[in-house]
Amino acid sequence: xxEVTNLRTGAETGLSALFEAGRKSFATEEAIGxxxxxxxxxxxxxPSRRVEAFKYTDLRAAIAEAxxxxxxxxxxxxxxxxxxxxxxxxxxxxxxxFVNGHLIRALSDLSGLPEGVAVTPINxxxxxxxxxxxxxxxxxxxxxxxxxxxxxxxxxxGVLISVAPGAKPALPLHLRFIxxxxxxxxxxxxxxxxxxxxxxxxxxxSHEGPDGLTYQPNDALDVHIGKGGTFRHSRxxxxxxxxxxxxxxxxxxxxxxxxxxxxxxxxxxxxxxxxFLNIAGESTHVVVNGASxxxxxxxADSTLLADHAAVGGIGREQFKTVxxxxxxxxxxxxxxxxxxxxxxxxxxxxxxxxxxxxxxxMNKPELEIFADxxxxxxxxxCGAPDDDLLFYLMAxxxxxxxxxxxxVQAFLxxxxxxxxxxxxxxxxIGEIEGWLRARG
Amino acid sequence: MLEIKNLVVQIEDNRILNGLxxxxxxxxVAAIMGxxxxxxxxxxxxxxxKEDYEVLDGEILLDGxxxxxxxxxxxxxxxxxxxxxxxxxxxxxxxxxxLKACLNAQRKARGEAELSTPDFIRAVNGAxxxxxxxxxxxxxxxxxxxxxxxxxxxxxLQMALLQPKFCVLDETDxxxxxxxxxxxxxxxxxxxxxxxxxxxxxxxxxxxxxIVPDVVxxxxxxxxxxxxxxxLALELEASGYAEYRTGEAA
Numbered sequence: 001x002x003e004v005t006n007l008r009t010g011a012e013t014g015l016s017a018l019f020e021a022g023r024k025s026f027a028t029e030e031a032i033g034x035x036x037x038x039x040x041x042x043x044x045x046x047p048s049r050r051v052e053a054f055k056y057t058d059l060r061a062a063i064a065e066a067x068x069x070x071x072x073x074x075x076x077x078x079x080x081x082x083x084x085x086x087x088x089x090x091x092x093x094x095x096x097x098f099v100n101g102h103l104i105r106a107l108s109d110l111s112g113l114p115e116g117v118a119v120t121p122i123n124x125x126x127x128x129x130x131x132x133x134x135x136x137x138x139x140x141x142x143x144x145x146x147x148x149x150x151x152x153x154x155x156x157x158g159v160l161i162s163v164a165p166g167a168k169p170a171l172p173l174h175l176r177f178i179x180x181x182x183x184x185x186x187x188x189x190x191x192x193x194x195x196x197x198x199x200x201x202x203x204x205x206s207h208e209g210p211d212g213l214t215y216q217p218n219d220a221l222d223v224h225i226g227k228g229g230t231f232r233h234s235r236x237x238x239x240x241x242x243x244x245x246x247x248x249x250x251x252x253x254x255x256x257x258x259x260x261x262x263x264x265x266x267x268x269x270x271x272x273x274x275x276f277l278n279i280a281g282e283s284t285h286v287v288v289n290g291a292s293x294x295x296x297x298x299x300a301d302s303t304l305l306a307d308h309a310a311v312g313g314i315g316r317e318q319f320k321t322v323x324x325x326x327x328x329x330x331x332x333x334x335x336x337x338x339x340x341x342x343x344x345x346x347x348x349x350x351x352x353x354x355x356x357x358x359x360x361x362m363n364k365p366e367l368e369i370f371a372d373x374x375x376x377x378x379x380x381x382c383g384a385p386d387d388d389l390l391f392y393l394m395a396x397x398x399x400x401x402x403x404x405x406x407x408v409q410a411f412l413x414x415x416x417x418x419x420x421x422x423x424x425x426x427x428x429i430g431e432i433e434g435w436l437r438a439r440g
Numbered sequence: 441m442l443e444i445k446n447l448v449v450q451i452e453d454n455r456i457l458n459g460l461x462x463x464x465x466x467x468x469v470a471a472i473m474g475x476x477x478x479x480x481x482x483x484x485x486x487x488x489x490k491e492d493y494e495v496l497d498g499e500i501l502l503d504g505x506x507x508x509x510x511x512x513x514x515x516x517x518x519x520x521x522x523x524x525x526x527x528x529x530x531x532x533x534x535x536x537x538x539l540k541a542c543l544n545a546q547r548k549a550r551g552e553a554e555l556s557t558p559d560f561i562r563a564v565n566g567a568x569x570x571x572x573x574x575x576x577x578x579x580x581x582x583x584x585x586x587x588x589x590x591x592x593x594x595x596x597l598q599m600a601l602l603q604p605k606f607c608v609l610d611e612t613d614x615x616x617x618x619x620x621x622x623x624x625x626x627x628x629x630x631x632x633x634x635x636x637x638x639x640x641x642x643x644x645x646x647x648x649x650x651i652v653p654d655v656v657x658x659x660x661x662x663x664x665x666x667x668x669x670x671x672l673a674l675e676l677e678a679s680g681y682a683e684y685r686t687g688e689a690a
Binding site for chain 2: 398
């Protein structure tokens with residue numbers, strides 16, 4: 001039998017060249033396993049549809065060229081980008097600002113952090129061999145993922161955030177990632193969050209950039225929630241319309257830890273948000289939601305892996321996608337319940353609302369259950385707005401577009417209403433309203 | 441007020457209204473009674489503008505204006521209101537949000553200013569008190585988890601807020617217990633006024649003890665086959681619909 005050689009694409013060759021060139025300037029390698037990560041990537045290449053986990057989101061086909069790693073912006077460019085930034089701008093928060101993937105210390109509240117919260121720039125931590133860096137990728141499966149490994153290989157900047165045991169800062173942290181410029185670039189940023197026992201923190205993340213610019217952000221958020229800790233997280237993708245945006249959230253939960261995360265997507269021509277959960281502790285509670293609003297040839301992929309390894313975990317995962325025109329939504333959700341994870345209670349659902357006939361939605365829910373005393377379910381729906389509901393609203397005086405908007409808002413609202421932080425919730429609802437207004 | 445002339449309607453090749461003629465005068469409460477399948481609910485949907493029905497012939501004139509040429513929301517702004525037999529549940533849409541959106545959409549369509557929030561809340565609370573609607577219900581998603589009686593009361597609350605000209609009540613009595621029937625009927629009676637007419641569709645005479653009609657029509661095979669005073673309802677209650685049965689489901 002003839003051996004099949006997978007030819008390397010221009011983008012793959014380009015990434016190798018960029019890694020070689022960057023090697024000299026990269027900060028301490030060993031702490032984060034940069035070389036190992038790149039070796040992994042070199043062996044696998046960009047994932048194509050032949051890889052099951054990337055069946056509907058073929059990065060090999062989507063990324064034609066490797067964009068160079070972004071240089072740090074000038075102070076003025078950074079100031080202008082921040083002045084124009086919209087994501088979570090109304091939310092009162094301590095802000096950490098990244099422009100083109102570089103932490104802008106002058107535009108970050110590093111000295112005005114809430115009590116109990118400490119932030120170390122990742123480059124400082126790498127220079128000192130900070131032990132917390134060993135907590136990178138708190139979920140083993142993330143290490144088998146090309147997007148995460150590329151992030152590690154090219155990691156240029158980021159932060160380590162520690163929340164002291166018992167600390168419950170009222171003010172959220174806002175990680176804002178802003179792209180700017182006129183030439184293609186790529187970024188690789190990482191935030192590591194370590195929540196001490198019994199602490200509670202809210203982090204909001206916004207990702208944005210100019211329309212028409214081909215840029216490739218790849219960011220990762222690694223979180224460890226200590227015993228009895230609560231991590232609340234809202235992620236907003238309002239990237240420019242030509243961006244290829246890749247992101248990974250990986251979370252390890254200890255006993256009685258609570259996670260609440262929602263990802264709202266309106267931006268990027270192609271986006272993939274991956275969530276890996278390592279439910280290592282007993283009696284955890286996890287709420288993972290997503291709301292994607294897509295149009296004009298966009299593809300948005302939400303991929304979730306929830307690995308229950310301990311007794312009594314509760315999981316509620318709810319993903320909502322609204323598709324207007326020839327866009328594509330992808331949801332892949334996998335729940336693993338290991339033998340030790342008795343009394344796991346998991347419910348996963350993906351619903352799609354198709355506003356026109358041209359859109360498509362790919363749903364791939366999976367359950368792998370090895371325990372015998374569990375309650376797990378999954379479901380997926382896809383359809384047009386309900387004509388009877390539209391008629392009911394119109395019969396009360398709402399014109400068709402307004403009636404349809406109200407139904408879309410209600411549909412997406414279910415994924416947003418679990419957001420505890422009032423300001424973040426209001427901002428996300430505002431994004432939905434803005435998307436609907438732009439639809440006209 | 442409302443004049444229906446030779447209305448012919450079908451759904452999926454099934455003829456339901458066969459040249460129906462009906463006049464409801466200004467300020468009048470007209471009841472329509474009739475056996476199952478006679479086309480009563482179809483008539484209510486066609487007046488409100490549901491798309492599933494194909495109108496083959498005829499006119500529905502509201503103050504001389506043919507509503508068949510209008511979209512459902514335009515009909516609502518012109519004063520048509522349908523109290524649904526089965527009010528729909530809309531998860532995620534707050535009752536107050538819904539009420540405000542409807543009220544302001546109609547006002548906008550009529551070129552009126554939007555109601556201020558305090559005025560709106562006052563209007564809703566006033567109407568809710570009269571209908572004995574618990575304020576907690578107003579905080580929930582529209583009709584979600586409401587009992588049958590609560591849903592019907594919510595329909596009348598909407599009617600009271602929107603102040604329509606022509607109200608169609610499609611079997612509003614179905615699913616109501618005695619107390620709810622009284623409350624709903626009192627709500628409707630309070631809205632009886634010059635310049636507002638009602639078309640009350642029902643199977644049973646009991647509703648008409650509470651909402652006393654000026655005129656009773658009997659519908660059969662998609663037509664009005666008999667018209668009389670309120671005593672006609674009592675006669676039907678005693679004799680049944682046997683002589684009007686269509687023998688076919690529609």
